[in-house]
Structures are given as C-alpha cells and as structure tokens.
Amino acid sequence: MTVDAAVTRRALLIAGGAAAAAVAVATQASAATPLFVHGVASGDPLPDGILLWTRVTPTAQATPGSGVGPATTVTWQVATDPGFAAVVRSGEFLTGPERDHTVKVDVRGLQPATTYWYRFGVAGQWSGTGRTLTAPADDAAVALLRLGVVSCSNWEAGYFAPYRLLAQRGDLQAVVHLGDYLYEYASGGFTAGGTVVRQAQPTHEIVSLADYRIRHAQYKTDPDAQALHAAVPWIITWDDHEVANDMWAGGAENHDPATEGSFAARVAAARQAYAEWMPVRLADDGHIYRRVRFGKLAELSMLDLRSYRSQQASGGAVDDPARTITGDDQMSWLKQGLAASTAQWKIVGNPDMIARVDVGTLPAWLLGPVGKLLGIPSNGYAINTDQWDGYNADRDELVNHLRANNVRDTVFITGDIHTSWANELTTLSTLNSPTAVEFVVPSITSDNVNDFVGVPPGLVGPIAASIVRAANPHVKWAELDGHGYGVLEVRPDSCRMDWYHVRERKDPNTTATKVKSYKVNKGVSRLVAG
Numbered sequence: 001m002t003v004d005a006a007v008t009r010r011a012l013l014i015a016g017g018a019a020a021a022a023v024a025v026a027t028q029a030s031a032a033t034p035l036f037v038h039g040v041a042s043g044d045p046l047p048d049g050i051l052l053w054t055r056v057t058p059t060a061q062a063t064p065g066s067g068v069g070p071a072t073t074v075t076w077q078v079a080t081d082p083g084f085a086a087v088v089r090s091g092e093f094l095t096g097p098e099r100d101h102t103v104k105v106d107v108r109g110l111q112p113a114t115t116y117w118y119r120f121g122v123a124g125q126w127s128g129t130g131r132t133l134t135a136p137a138d139d140a141a142v143a144l145l146r147l148g149v150v151s152c153s154n155w156e157a158g159y160f161a162p163y164r165l166l167a168q169r170g171d172l173q174a175v176v177h178l179g180d181y182l183y184e185y186a187s188g189g190f191t192a193g194g195t196v197v198r199q200a201q202p203t204h205e206i207v208s209l210a211d212y213r214i215r216h217a218q219y220k221t222d223p224d225a226q227a228l229h230a231a232v233p234w235i236i237t238w239d240d241h242e243v244a245n246d247m248w249a250g251g252a253e254n255h256d257p258a259t260e261g262s263f264a265a266r267v268a269a270a271r272q273a274y275a276e277w278m279p280v281r282l283a284d285d286g287h288i289y290r291r292v293r294f295g296k297l298a299e300l301s302m303l304d305l306r307s308y309r310s311q312q313a314s315g316g317a318v319d320d321p322a323r324t325i326t327g328d329d330q331m332s333w334l335k336q337g338l339a340a341s342t343a344q345w346k347i348v349g350n351p352d353m354i355a356r357v358d359v360g361t362l363p364a365w366l367l368g369p370v371g372k373l374l375g376i377p378s379n380g381y382a383i384n385t386d387q388w389d390g391y392n393a394d395r396d397e398l399v400n401h402l403r404a405n406n407v408r409d410t411v412f413i414t415g416d417i418h419t420s421w422a423n424e425l426t427t428l429s430t431l432n433s434p435t436a437v438e439f440v441v442p443s444i445t446s447d448n449v450n451d452f453v454g455v456p457p458g459l460v461g462p463i464a465a466s467i468v469r470a471a472n473p474h475v476k477w478a479e480l481d482g483h484g485y486g487v488l489e490v491r492p493d494s495c496r497m498d499w500y501h502v503r504e505r506k507d508p509n510t511t512a513t514k515v516k517s518y519k520v521n522k523g524v525s526r527l528v529a530g
C-alpha cells in the first residue's frame, strides 16, 4: 500500500499502518518525556520470527556513548493490528549502560508472511510504532518479492531522501543495505563535493567505543532513516566505513596505529557499537554473513568482504591464490549454499563489485576522478584492487564452482562504488558465457564522479561510462553521476532491478525518478533492458 503523501515524516513511523489509533499512541509518546528518540527498527525476518530494536534514554544524562544511566526494563509488544488490540507476543528486556541502553529482542513464535506492528514501553510511555513482516514459509510458493536496495549513506553529504521515498512506497517486503551505513571520518573528511551539508557527531574521526556509539546514535536520529526502519525489516551487512576506509583483516587505509592505537581494538569497538545499534542477527561468534530465505522463490546470502580479506595489493599479486576477499570459511559456506539451494533465485548481498572493470583506456583528465571513485591508483593501473578485481583467485573459484555445479539464476546485488551498474559476470576464461548477473546500486548521498570533478551531473559521467562500457562489453549499463536507490523485483521467471535517482541530495524534500530497469530471465544469466 502507498502511504498518503500528506502525512508528516513523524507519522511515517506508522508507515503502512496508518490506523488512527496507532497515530495517537505515537503522538502521545513523542509529546511526553522523550524516552525513545532513536526510533524503532526490525530486521532479519524468519518465517516464525523477527528481530526488534530500539534505544531508550532513561535519564537526560544517559546519552549515547556516555556509559552512564540506570538499568532499565523495557516492555515490548507485537500485535497483528496497529492499535495493539491483538497483542500476540510481549515481554521485557533489561538494558543498561553496558550496551548503551539499546534493546534487541529476537521474537519467535510468529506466523509466516504476516504483517505485524510492534512498540516498546517504559513506565507507561510508548515508543513510536513499527511495522514489520515475517518471511514466507521455506516451502511456500511466492509470486513476488520486492526489496529496496541501498548503500553508502554519508551524513555530511546530504539527506537520506531515498530512505523516505522507500518508506512511502508501502510495497516492500524488506530493505537490503549493502554497507557504508555510516562513515567514520572527522567532520569535513568526506563531504558533498566540498560542502558539509550537515555536521557529523562527534566532529572528530571515530575511533573509540564511545565515538562509534555517538555516530551510530546520530544516524538513528535521521527522520528518513527512522521512517524506513519503522516501515519494513532491514537485512544489512557492513562494508569498510563501519570501521575505517579500505579495511582489510589487519588494518585499513584510514587507520594509523601510531596515532590511533591498535587496529584490533578499533575493530572491536566498532563491532560492539554496530551490534548494539543495528537491527541485525549476528552469529554467536559475531560473524555477520548469513542467509535469509523467502519461500521457494529466493534465498539471500549476505556477505562480509572486510573481516577476512587479505590486504589490498596491485600488479600480479591480484592473481595470487593465497590472497582472499571472503576468507576460507565464508567461501566454503557461500559455495556450498549456492550449489545446494533449493530456491529459484540465489541472490548475493555483495558489498563490493564482482564484475571485472578495466578502465585502462580512460584519458588522463578522467582517470583522476573516475580512478578516485573506483580506487584506481593515478599511475593508471586499470583495476580497482579494493573490490573483487583485486582478488581474482576468489572470483575464479566462485565462478568455476557455479559453472561446475550448473548453478543458475544467481544475482549479485552490490553497493560500495556510489554509482549504478548492470553487469554480466564473466571471467577472462568465460568472456562470452556469463555465469550470473550483477546489479549495482548508487550511493544514498556519497560523492561520485561529477561530485569529485565539481561539475553538474550529466557532463563527465556519461563520457566516462561510455569509455568503461567500450572496454567492458559485459557492462550493459553504467551511470556514474546519480544518487538514489534500487528496487529489486523477484518473480519465479525473472528478476528485475529498477534504479531511482534523486534530483538533489542536498535537498531534504527532494524527489526521485526511475532512470533504468534491467532484468534477467530464469536460466540464462544475460541481461535485458526493461
């Protein structure tokens, strides 16, 4: 269903519900002592369960990252109606400063493919109301799965209008966030083409546990983020900026042990804050790669391409079989899962682009900005060694496995590079026989080609894109200037991505238009427009 455009952002916390009773409850809670100022969220739907999240501020001193404040018992309710007349699950959760007063409840005992409403309460005051959906039963025939797909939401570079626009749709089963949910830089470190649209908190680069908690909390005050979190469950993974730029297992480009301490300590701090503040079901050992199934129609494998990868390299080292982007355990899990899956569509939530991109023919004046975006050194070495292109052996291993096991209907959905692409997945030995397809969604706000050059969209991006396409025939479409989001529609016989770009990321009220659609029909691994 579509939410009436006239409703306020605040009322969008009731997204999809729109019942007068729920609006009244939320309005009462927001008018009283603001116990719940960071919104509500849900994530990782199961046929019988959902993860619920909020953060309570029990006293004025118990601010995020403060480490102070009383232990607080938070009541939660799940109902089949937005007025909470039919509460089907409820309970209490004890939180406190040791977990930054965040609340995560893994609710089970729910019905599959069902819409629920949920809320949290303390001492008779209720949070805003969230709406969520469970996954279909594993063996259910599903005619349509529609997912919002996003990545790279940089606070200082603009407003999160794509989140608002996705929340207003009312027709999504879930949102997939492919990483760079937040950025670690000091204020001014990564702007909108030189402009700080709104200042990050804390203003210094985040390194400590308190720093990461404060930055997470700020992102959770964004009204558009709150609206989308409250509208549908999210299925998320991290990329590098949830810790530091160009992270690998033992360090990061934006980490200096001499001034910022041990990298392991920084990772531990970042991961703890992430676990506290994000609606994600992590494994007992903390790993995030996991699967979410939508009946017989689709299975989504969410990857972690940062925690186990070898350090970025260049030259012939990109072919070194000893280097890895996934790590051995995750590669085994991925290969086994894709080959054994009984779902029609095998969708891979892939933080970093897997298609080969050779931009060696770019003229020097474009190699600067395009290279900056794609991570290409200014010496012109023609690949981005921070994505799968820097880890050829892992890509070959995965592609060869899919081919050897006749695995069809694999679709990678990808973020990270702030631009829009429709690719067929080939390797140097399978140039004319794609094994899968890849849909890359643009950034919510983070800079891309025209932003780096400092010119309006539509001037240099199309030139660069046409050169990239000429050198890479498996790249069917590339658009390097737009910001926005994707909507993935999965049906039994086809899988289609629609790309939407916003008019102006610096305008909180901006709108978006659909700029392109590509789909793949079952069994073929080739893209067709529209």
Ligand SMILES: [Fe+2]
Pocket: 152, 179, 180, 241, 416, 417, 418, 446
């Ligand atoms: Fe990013």
